[in-house]
Amino acid sequence: xxxxxxLNDLTTQVRRDIVRMVxxxxxxxxxxxxxxTEFLVALYNEIMEVDTNFKMDGINEDLFFLSNGHISPxxxxxxxxxxYFPVEELNTFRxxxxxxxxxxxxxxxxxxxxxxxxxxxxxxxxxxxxxxxKKLNNDTHTVYSLHGDGELQEGQNWEAIxxxxxxxxxxYIATIDLNGQQIDGAxxxxxxxxxxxxxxxxxxxxxxxxxxxxxxxxxxxGLKEAKSRTGKGKPVCILLHTIMGNGVDFMMGTHAWHGxxxxxxxxxxxLAQNPETLGDY
Amino acid sequence: xxKYTYTEKIDTRSGFGAGLTELGRxxxxxxxxxxxxxxxxxxxxxxxxxxxxxxxIGIAEANMMGIAAGLTIGGKIPFTGTFANFSTGRVYDQxxxxxxxxxxxxxxxxxxxxxxxxxxxxxxxxxxxxxxxxMLPGMTVINPCDFNQxxxxxxxxxxxxxxxxxxxxxxxxxxxxxxxxxxxxxxAVKINEGSDVTIIATGHLVWEAILAGEKLAEQGISADxxxxxxxxxxxxxxxxxxxxxxGCVVTAEEHNFLGGLGESVARTLAQNTPAPQEFVATxxxxxxxxxxxxxxDKYGLNSEAIVKAVTxxxxxx
Numbered sequence: 001x002x003x004x005x006x007l008n009d010l011t012t013q014v015r016r017d018i019v020r021m022v023x024x025x026x027x028x029x030x031x032x033x034x035x036x037t038e039f040l041v042a043l044y045n046e047i048m049e050v051d052t053n054f055k056m057d058g059i060n061e062d063l064f065f066l067s068n069g070h071i072s073p074x075x076x077x078x079x080x081x082x083x084y085f086p087v088e089e090l091n092t093f094r095x096x097x098x099x100x101x102x103x104x105x106x107x108x109x110x111x112x113x114x115x116x117x118x119x120x121x122x123x124x125x126x127x128x129x130x131x132x133x134k135k136l137n138n139d140t141h142t143v144y145s146l147h148g149d150g151e152l153q154e155g156q157n158w159e160a161i162x163x164x165x166x167x168x169x170x171x172y173i174a175t176i177d178l179n180g181q182q183i184d185g186a187x188x189x190x191x192x193x194x195x196x197x198x199x200x201x202x203x204x205x206x207x208x209x210x211x212x213x214x215x216x217x218x219x220x221x222g223l224k225e226a227k228s229r230t231g232k233g234k235p236v237c238i239l240l241h242t243i244m245g246n247g248v249d250f251m252m253g254t255h256a257w258h259g260x261x262x263x264x265x266x267x268x269x270x271l272a273q274n275p276e277t278l279g280d281y
Numbered sequence: 282x283x284k285y286t287y288t289e290k291i292d293t294r295s296g297f298g299a300g301l302t303e304l305g306r307x308x309x310x311x312x313x314x315x316x317x318x319x320x321x322x323x324x325x326x327x328x329x330x331x332x333x334x335x336x337x338i339g340i341a342e343a344n345m346m347g348i349a350a351g352l353t354i355g356g357k358i359p360f361t362g363t364f365a366n367f368s369t370g371r372v373y374d375q376x377x378x379x380x381x382x383x384x385x386x387x388x389x390x391x392x393x394x395x396x397x398x399x400x401x402x403x404x405x406x407x408x409x410x411x412x413x414x415x416m417l418p419g420m421t422v423i424n425p426c427d428f429n430q431x432x433x434x435x436x437x438x439x440x441x442x443x444x445x446x447x448x449x450x451x452x453x454x455x456x457x458x459x460x461x462x463x464x465x466x467x468x469a470v471k472i473n474e475g476s477d478v479t480i481i482a483t484g485h486l487v488w489e490a491i492l493a494g495e496k497l498a499e500q501g502i503s504a505d506x507x508x509x510x511x512x513x514x515x516x517x518x519x520x521x522x523x524x525x526x527x528g529c530v531v532t533a534e535e536h537n538f539l540g541g542l543g544e545s546v547a548r549t550l551a552q553n554t555p556a557p558q559e560f561v562a563t564x565x566x567x568x569x570x571x572x573x574x575x576x577x578d579k580y581g582l583n584s585e586a587i588v589k590a591v592t593x594x595x596x597x598x
Contacts, residue, residue: 057356065351106383114354116383119374125344126379129351129359132336136312137355156375159344166339 002045007216009277010081011041015247016280017077017090019270022261025094028102031257032148033074035179035214035242040078042219043144047227052083054111062141063130065115067123068148068177069103070259075113076100080281084112087281121154123147124174128164131172142230143172150182153191158203164235165204173226175238178213181255197239206234213242248273282498283473285491287427287457293449293485294392296428298323300435301360301390305331308358308439314349315362316342321451322362322392342367346375350385358439359387365394365448366407369414380444381417388438389414390447394424395535396563396580397452397485397573406568412540414446415513421466422513424448424534424542426487428456430510433464441466448484450535452573455488464510469519472506478591479523479530480506483542485577486533486561492584497591504591512542517549524550529557529598531590535582538562557597559590 002010014037022028044050048062055061066075073093080087085099092098099110103118115126127145134141151157164172176196184190193199200207206229210222222238229236244258245251248270251262262270304311305327313327314336328335338345342363349359361368368391369376380387391410398406415422421443425431431449438445458470472487473494482490487508494504505523509516524530530550532543543560550556563580577583 056354058354059356063354115350115385116378119378122343122347122375122379125347125375126351126354128344129348130354131351132348133352133355133357136333136357139355156343156347159339159341160347163338163341163344163348167336 007041007045010045011037011216012274013276013278014041014074014077014081015274016271016276018073019248019262019267020280021073021077021090021093023267026261027094028073028261029070029259030073030261031181031244031251031255032068032071032177032179034246034248034251035244036071036146036177037074037247038214038216038219039146039175039240040074042216042223044078044082046220047223048144049141054084056114058114058130059137059139060141063114063143065123065127065130065143065145066104067117067145068120068151069117072100072102072104075104079112081278085110090281120148120151121156124157124160127172127174128160128169131169134171142227145174147174147176148182149176149178149180149196150187150190152176152193152196161200161203161205168233169235170231170233173230173236173238175240177242178239179242179244181244181258183255183258185255200237204234205237206232207237207239209239209241211241213240214246282494285457287455289456290453291428291456292451292453293425293428293431294321294451295323296425296431297390297392297435297447297449298326300432302326302330303436304439305334310356310358311360311439312336312352312357313360313362314338314345316340316345316367318363321364322390324362342372343375346372347379349387350379350383353385353387360390361387362390362392364405365391365410366405369410370407373413377417381420384419385444386442388445388447390435392449393451394448395450395485396568396576396582397450397535399451399573399576400570402570403567408537408563408568409540410448411512411534411536411542415545419443420513421445421511423466423511424484425510426484426508427454427458429458429460429462430464433462434510437464437466450485454485457488467511467514467516469516470508470510472508473504475503475505475527477503477527478505478595479527480504480533480587480591481509481520481530481542481546482506482533483509483512485535486582489582489584490533490587493587493591496584496588502591502595509542512545515545515549520546520549521553524556525554529594531559531561531587531594533561533587536562537565539565557594559594561586561590
């Protein structure tokens with residue numbers, strides 16, 4: 001297990017990767033990516049048992065599914081720095097003939113990706129299927145997934161949420177990135193969803209909250225707690241309170257940077273706030 | 282005209298059920314999912330024998346497609362079961378992203394396709410599903426013609442790596458293909474050798490093509506008849522060989538003429554050896570309530586319609 005300093009360094013480096021990737025191609029989604037950096041760093045480096053020698057069936061491994069595929073920059077950076085593919089490949093993000101498509105896909109054979117995502121609301125169903133396969137295979141590993149809060153406006157999620165509780169899929173932890181923002185504005189303005197906690201609880205899930213979703217230690221503790229709640233007859237939901245754009249002051253807490261790349265000057269500011277730690281790609 | 286007989290009339294969906302039951306006994310990786318239509322899809326025998334390998338999803342087809350995609354990640358071969366309408370149009374984006382684009386080994390098994398669903402009417406009678414599914418890159422599209430062929434197709438697709446759309450129906454129809462006939466994905470079955478006109482049919486229209494061939498023979502017209510159970514990948518070689526011989530073609534399907542088998546045949550001919558073609562298919566319309574026979578008659582999807590189309594196409598040679 002890496003120590004705290006190593007994880008902090010990795011987190012900072014992933015933030016640098018994210019802003020550099022979207023800056024280079026002047027497209028992509030930095031806001032949600034930055035907000036979920038601590039979560040994905042913790043998940044892949046402290047929590048999950050994975051084999052970076054990638055096999056699609058993922059038998060005898062923990063699995064992660066990214067449902068909100070637009071935060072591909074953070075996913076790609078974390079996968080590359082975990083060792084799934086060379087970090088230099090981050091340089092090809094969104095370019096022609098790249099394995100790092102705008103949204104994650106299995107189609108180009110990028111190691112670490114097990115499903116295409118981008119069209120929202122589909123990831124939980126896929127994660128459930130993978131969790132059910134684990135049960136059939138007597139594989140005791142855990143399936144994780146990440147979803148945007150705005151993404152919960154897609155109806156398929158609620159089919160999956162109902163199924164998971166009704167069928168006691170308890171080897172599964174779904175995390176909701178609760179940043180309160182979506183493309184057109186605050187989720188409360190675009191389509192008020194009321195209490196997401198109460199909704200999951202009403203559907204029969206074991207729900208827990210991580211209030212400091214951008215604090216590595218809090219995220220690690222939350223994920224460990226969630227893990228301890230698996231195998232008890234209920235799917236587990238983590239409501240992860242994050243700040244969109246976390247770590248780059250002018251991107252924080254606004255939907256403005258959901259899908260916008262920084263210009264040259266903004267890039268310099270963002271990088272100055274996140275000094276190089278493990279070496280840029 | 283080669284003589285065809287049948288021992289019984291039975292629905293193609295029962296062929297699917299029988300095939301799935303056999304797979305349950307022979308392939309431990311096969312799992313089945315259903316969206317609240319177990320009886321209609323004839324899945325009960327599989328469930329009785331393999332309860333742990335069956336997933337009742339409820340009335341939630343989008344979730345079913347996603348769960349099926351996820352099950353493949355653990356090495357399973359999922360067969361989803363619901364009506365054709367709810368297997369395609371209702372869940373198109375789930376199939377497109379989570380199954381086709383993700384190249385997942387899911388078998389989408391769709392019953393009650395086309396007009397012969399009957400009295401339930403147009404909400405349930407999908408006539409666009411072949412088009413929807415054949416447009417998806419990497420998707421195999423199969424529409425077998427009778428019980429035996431549907432059973433054989435069900436068993437064959439388990440051995441095929443990649444997403445498959447298997448389309449079958451509700452009404453009892455003649456079961457005339459040999460029970461031991463090997464099902465080869467992408468290979469046309471030659472129903473009759475003839476020289477004047479080619480008739481290419483799929484699904485329930487194959488039997489109608491046989492009846493049409495008999496009537497045409499009485500008029501001294503010799504029909505070369507192909508059963509195209511696999512619409513994608515299409516057996517272009519068989520089609521070109523037949524039309525190369527006869528010089529004209531009638532296609533017959535229980536589907537809209539836009540996007541169906543007929544268009545696939547027309548494209549093949551246009552790119553190789555263009556030939557006059559008539560389409561026995563619905564003409565860009567929705568269906569309606571009625572008995573299957575009434576509907577097939579009203580919308581021109583039977584042997585009489587095929588004979589008429591042959592008469593027309595022969596004049597265009």
